[in-house]
Amino acid sequence: MSQTVHALDRARAPGREAGQPSRAEVEAAVRTMIRWTGEDPERDGLIETPARVTRAFEEFFAGYRENPSEILEKTFEEIEGYDEMIVLRDIRFESHCEHHMAPIIGRAWVAYIPNGRVVGISKLARVVDVYARRLQIQEKMTAQIANTIDHVLRPQGVGVIIKATHHCMTTRGVHKPGSDLVTSRMLGCFRDNALTRQEFLGVAK
Numbered sequence: 090m091s092q093t094v095h096a097l098d099r100a101r102a103p104g105r106e107a108g109q110p111s112r113a114e115v116e117a118a119v120r121t122m123i124r125w126t127g128e129d130p131e132r133d134g135l136i137e138t139p140a141r142v143t144r145a146f147e148e149f150f151a152g153y154r155e156n157p158s159e160i161l162e163k164t165f166e167e168i169e170g171y172d173e174m175i176v177l178r179d180i181r182f183e184s185h186c187e188h189h190m191a192p193i194i195g196r197a198w199v200a201y202i203p204n205g206r207v208v209g210i211s212k213l214a215r216v217v218d219v220y221a222r223r224l225q226i227q228e229k230m231t232a233q234i235a236n237t238i239d240h241v242l243r244p245q246g247v248g249v250i251i252k253a254t255h256h257c258m259t260t261r262g263v264h265k266p267g268s269d270l271v272t273s274r275m276l277g278c279f280r281d282n283a284l285t286r287q288e289f290l291g292v293a294k
């Protein structure tokens with residue numbers, strides 16, 4: 090990947106792109122929300138809160154600064170013809186829903202069948218994290234992970250399953266703790282071959 094793309098990615102860091110709000114503006118917005126709850130943002134316990142919230146947001150939404158395709162670009166080709174399923178199970182992630190900015194806490198199972206080259210397994214977890222650290226809906230995140238792996242690695246097939254609880258549903262609204270949402274995206278042989286899909290679903294239980 091070219092230097093130009095790296096430069097563009099860095100430019101997407103919060104507050105660093107022309108026209109993006111400054112850190113001071115974000116902190117002022119947090120102070121407004123604190124005041125709106127009925128609290129006094131100037132009292133001792135809250136005085137540092139806007140700065141802390143802004144730093145937390147930087148961490149929660151760090152995924153906008155990274156290019157997931159780039160993470161997958163370094164692959165290994167000396168795999169002795171290995172062409173069986175590779176599954177990274179139970180990848181814990183934290184995300185935020187784009188409707189309420191409330192936490193989505195979940196786990197992802199990511200599988201693919203290589204077509205001549207494989208990627209370091211930690212890279213699969215990093216791709217999950219990059220998409221998680223953006224404002225998300227779970228269905229979109231599931232598709233983005235599968236599509237990116239499919240696009241960059243060109244494997245025989247990809248499967249992604251995500252199970253997550255949505256705090257906008259467990260701590261507010263309908264208040265249904267204990268319920269989780271399961272989404273999946275199957276591409277290539279995971280979509281076309283029932284046995285492959287079954288094998289993955291069996292591993293992902």
Ligand SMILES: [Zn+2]
Nearest residue numbers: 186188189257
């Ligand atoms: Zn929500």
